[in-house]
Amino acid sequence: MSDRFEHARGLVWFRTDLRIHDNTALHRAVQACHSVAGVFIACPETWQGHDEGDNLVAFRLACLRELQDALGDRNIPLYFLELKRFDQVPEAMAQIAQKLEVGAVFANAEYPVNEQERDQAVRAALKEVDIPIEFSTDRTLVSPGAVKTNSGDAYKVFTPFKRAFIEQCGGTDFSPLPAPRKRETEEWPSWLQVKGEENLRQTIPDTVDGYSAVPMENGRLLGWQPGEKAALKRLKAFEEQVDAYEDERDFPAIDGTSKLSPYLNAGALSVRQCAHMALECNRGRWKGGSEGIDCWLGELIWREFYTHLIVAYPRICKHKPFKPETEAVPWSSDELAFRRWCKGKTGVPIVDAAMRQLEKTGWMHNRLRMVVASFLTKNLLIDWRWGERYFMNQLIDGDFASNNGGWQWAASTGTDAVPYFRVFNPYSQSKKFDRHGEFIRHYLPELKKLSDDEVHCPPPMEGYPPPICDVKETRKKAIEAFADLKK
Ligand SMILES: Cc1cc2nc3c(=O)[nH]c(=O)nc-3n(C[C@H](O)[C@H](O)[C@H](O)COP(=O)(O)OP(=O)(O)OC[C@H]3O[C@@H](n4cnc5c(N)ncnc54)[C@H](O)[C@@H]3O)c2cc1C
Structure with a gap:
């Protein structure tokens, strides 16, 4: 030696x-x-x-x-x-x-x-x-806890966290480390x-105790090619697209996001590799460069933020809402409604198509994660922890910090969450982000023949259920339930 x-x-x-x-x-x-x-x-x-x-x-x-x-x-x-x-x-x-x-x-x-x-x-x-x-x-660009307020506390709100992250860490060299060279035998x-x-042993099984193997088809698992090589290939391909990210990222029928989350979560790709690629394309800038790249870098900072939060506030890891007062929300325990949501049978097409995307591919578009989470927690008033759990169980990119962060955001129980009185209307979201119903038709072939208008809110028909709830009425009830917490 x-x-x-x-x-x-x-x-x-x-x-x-x-x-x-x-x-x-x-x-x-x-x-x-x-x-x-x-x-x-x-x-x-x-x-x-x-x-x-x-x-x-x-x-x-x-x-x-x-x-x-x-x-x-x-x-x-x-x-x-x-x-x-x-x-x-x-x-x-x-x-x-x-x-x-x-x-x-x-x-x-x-x-x-x-x-x-x-x-x-x-x-x-x-x-x-x-x-x-x-x-x-x-696992993160900087160690959780490294970004602090002037008084040395952890940030609770994303925008100042992002600003401080860029100020304090923006100059860090995120150049990736090389792979090891071949060693002597x-x-x-x-x-x-x-x-x-x-x-x-030196053999790796297809599955482990208590889990079912998921069959691979043509080297892919639910359409995802596993491993580092595929991750690097996808990162390279996304480099060509990242400029358009801000314009395309909200439309689930378009492949406008990187779809790198499964790789980031398995660690087949590092967040430094992602940041490095984007910064190289953005002439080293975290902001003030291409709008698409600035925006994508912002998403990487969301990922940092949620990981920083679980370290600063470990109670989040114990099934607790960030805002303790929301523990008193009178959550419904309607298991039937929950099962209909899980299976994509709520009768609200955008919600159902999204849930079927999850079931079929183990992944769901971010816009739709927000829509279905809002629908479950506000319109059905079902405990966000049920949804968090189901997501974790289905997602191929499941990550505790981001999943918990996303659910608590949508349920208005988290720090810097969506205000409780701003409830997504799934029909407006559908018309705005899947205008021609391409995404809906892809996952709900039973609605294929409906017009672009009808596909968002189908008339009574065979083979597709009527809506599980009236979204306006349930929105009102949810707002009242949250408002009552303040009394
Ligand atoms: C209810 C809910 C649950 C979620 N659960 C998870 C989860 O279990 N695992 C997970 O990785 N992400 C989760 N997210 C965040 C986000 O939806 C996914 O990271 C994103 O859809 C992954 O697709 P992409 O790789 O194409 O992302 P892109 O849009 O290309 O973004 C690049 C990367 O930035 C990170 N990122 C993007 N958006 C967010 C965000 N809002 N929060 C944190 N990181 C983000 C991801 O690592 C992502 O791969 C959740 C969001 C919500 C609203």
Whole structure:
């Protein structure tokens, strides 16, 4: 081993950072260690407790398989271990690190409360066996908490957060880190026994306990090609389109957004890679450049904002509304109405088409996420946590911070949320953003023959239900329910 390395062997603990390019923990490990291996630990019982569904887990495992190939090409083996819960990880990690005789473990920080607790416990367990672990900032552009108000507090409102982010961090160099070069071949065991029965192995399964495999069709999962290569290809393609983002992003029938969220959430792509691409196109400017690019960079800052919020206000991770007084909203527990919403059978075409997009592709356009969330929480007055949970269970891009942030925004329970008296009218949204009903017809073929006018609000007909509620009346009731909280 040459003197330039701190350790003979190092271990990278991969989690939601399944890529070789611009991966801070991996980069740190290859700089510090002569020989490097990776490990991924599945905890399906905890994942289920976090409402992560089949689509998300299948996509994650598919990305992991591609990562294993890419690491293999560089002589970095990737091990896989299936446990049940996060609380089993510390002991297992200490055993793995000892048995593999590594000098240090490297990982990228994760921010929801349970993940942070797990990581602290892993740090303590590794300390017991004298092995350090280094956590890097990687999932966000800057470490949550780094952007502060003048008095040193966390921001609660997006616009000042964005302004401060640009002022305080806008000059940071977000150039991506290189992928590791091919390493010398090194002997690593092909498997190990960890925690009695569990085996650390070098094969990655299609699914894990309690989850159903999602079939791949032509290398795609619900139409999404998993992995880092596909992510980079999509980022490159979006570069050609990003100028038009502001004009096109609200129309679900157009492919006007990047559709990078599944990759960002699995970590097949980093947010730095996204910011770097956009800044390069915008001559280094976060604002004052192309309107489309400014706007897209703003979305990346929303993602930062929501992650910063869960760290600054961890109660959000415990199913609590940001505004405690909204705990008293008299939410309905109409399970039948909820099921109709889930299945896209509310009789409100834009809502139903959106919910079917979610079911079919594991993804939903942002404009429609706002529309269906508003419809559930305001028109049906159903608890936002039901919707949050269902989304997490279906989404291929499920991310706790953004999902919770989006739901609390729509339900007016969050900080900087939509004011409770501004309730989306789904029919106006439909006419405005899907004027000719192209999106609706795509997902609701039963409405194919209706005119452009009728398709937004069909007349009574066979094969499509009448509206589940009167949107004007229910809007009024929701506003009253929220107004009552102030009395
Ligand atoms: C109710 C609700 C639930 C949501 N749940 C999730 C979720 O689980 N996971 C998730 O990644 N996003 C979620 N979002 C945010 C947003 O809808 C998606 O990030 C976006 O639709 C992804 O599509 P895209 O990659 O084409 O985004 P683009 O428009 O191309 O934006 C680029 C990236 O910026 C980030 N971004 C964009 N909009 C937002 C936003 N409003 N909040 C936070 N980050 C944003 C995403 O990482 C996105 O990939 C939710 C929004 C709402 C209203």
